[in-house]
Amino acid sequence: MYVAVKGGEQAITNAHQLLAKRRRGDTSVAALSVKQISEQLSLAVDRVMTEGSIYDRELAALAIKQSAGDLVEAIFLLRAYRTTLSRFYTSEPINTTQMQVERRISATFKDLPGGQVLGSTFDYTHRLLDFKLLAEDGIATPSASVAATTEQTSASEQASEPEPEKMTRVLKMLEREGLLVEETDDDSTPADVTQDPPTYPCDRSARLQSLVRGDEGFLLALGYSTQRGYGRNHPFAGEIRTGEVDVAITPDELGFSIDIGTIQVTECEMINGFSKLEDNDVKFTRGYGLAFGQSERKTLSMGLVDRALQAERYDEERISPAQQEEFVLSHCDNVEASGFVSHLKLPHYVDFQAELELLRRLRKENPTSAKPVTPVQEKGE
């Protein structure tokens, strides 16, 4: 019974036992291992790592298992663990120009140095259910879905096992020609949204951090709204690249940097409509997206929203939701949002009672209010 929420210790214990049972499902079916999740649901793992703000495939897979596939819950679990970890070092900025590229596409140039490398992607597959997967069992060699297009693009030279390679950035070439607003490192210490509370208007570094942690669905919808006229910014996917980058730290006692490992990231650099700058020059503007793993939808959405949030910088009218920094950043975190929305399930007896009492009194004083039907229990039968 709902009433039992108040002090219902036994009820809570029972609910959690039932949850554990439901999570496990039919015990005659083999349990899903964390390794299987990390290998075969890798895109879910990527999303959980990105929004959970920690690069650890095993922990993210564990969180997905524990949350029975509820990714927002998994992100929450990972965040809650992350916050308990001590920080040893701040890593050097990763250099995505040095990325070992697995996939790189540009929608702005048909061909360019390094070519278009499709890598692994759902793009250009026909979304027809592949019923053969129903019968897949045990250890089988993967075969391309029959629904996938069989013709190969010849614009890019694709070997069957493409060797990762380093590639020049597309936007750098436009920068060199002076056609694109430049992004430069001003050497200031970036904000840390996990340590300091937000202040608005906020620093670009704080904004980008919030967007990386932001809910993919929310950013997707906001990015989409800019494409439909609510804060339009004429986007072109200048470059999207996915691959491994080195992570380095510089311990104080050593004084030089050492590589401690590699992580897979996806980066999207958006080229947006040109604008007249303060010095009267006219250049393309840009938006930026970055995420752990292979998270293309997220980085594209982030790029769109990042550009929309630069409205003030380019003296654009700020009338659409995606252009309101405070609105976007204070609502994009799904751990915060999901927490507060779900708190409505908590008892609110007292507050509601106060409202109830007031409404009854107001209606009594108001002669036009319909006469109440006397509640059964007050009939005094």
Add this chain to the structure above:
Amino acid sequence: MSAATIRDGYNFAYLDEQTKRMIRRALLKAVAIPGYQVPFGGREMPMPYGWGTGGMQVTAAVIGADDVLKVIDQGADDTTNAVSIRAFFKDLTGVETTEKTREASLIQTRHRIPEAALQEDQILVYQVPIPEPLRFIEPSEVETRKMHALEDYGVMHVKLYEDIAHFGHIATTYAYPVMVNGRYIMDPSPIPKFDNPKMHQMPALQLFGAGREKRIYAIPPYTDVKSLDFEDHPFEIQQWDESCAICGSHESFLDEVIMDDLGTRSFICSDTDFCRERGPIEESINMPVDTPIDTPIDILRETL
């Protein structure tokens, strides 16, 4: 039609016959009111929205077993999405496909109109992302439908005029709005404005499909299509100082390609069939006409 050539378990051209009939009704209405956006019951397609689902539904509704289909994206037959859509229709209709503009009876396109003039017996199907030309001035559909009904198009001219005030030019380079048959302002889909004049009095039937927004519109053959402009700022199309590095064309739309890390640029025709038809300017450029797999870009690379 030989049923054996079609993927098992699916109807000819994927959509069921009821759906095709619904789309054909919308098409007939669209042809009867040139430039007017007809709402239709857009269906889910096995490709993502924004990747040509509207064009595909129109193509699926009009394609017959005798059709010869050409699919282009950015003017080229070899772009990934064109390859994918062509493979889809090959798989689900078994019709003959071609890369030659003149041989096609049905051409589905994204972002370009072929350079070769189209003929009376051809149909050009455009993939449309945002069918509403007024959308970027007025986000609300309720308002824009009213504006179309009342021919309240002043805001569009104000927008173009603001461009002139800011940049000295009309700053719209693609999806440049047109007036169709002297009545409706229409979005020509994001074709470069270079292609706009080709729509005017075109002998071929032009059909436009917007899947996500669930709108169909059309320009019947030999219809007036005028790009919006001002007396003192007449409509102009893009021009290049360069010519195509392969065929030497001065009159086609050129794509910029980057040849090396220093950003060395070269230009080639965006319309691959047009380029192949003209042939190379120099003997040294070896262009194997019969192997469509060798794209202009491969040829250019080999030459350098």
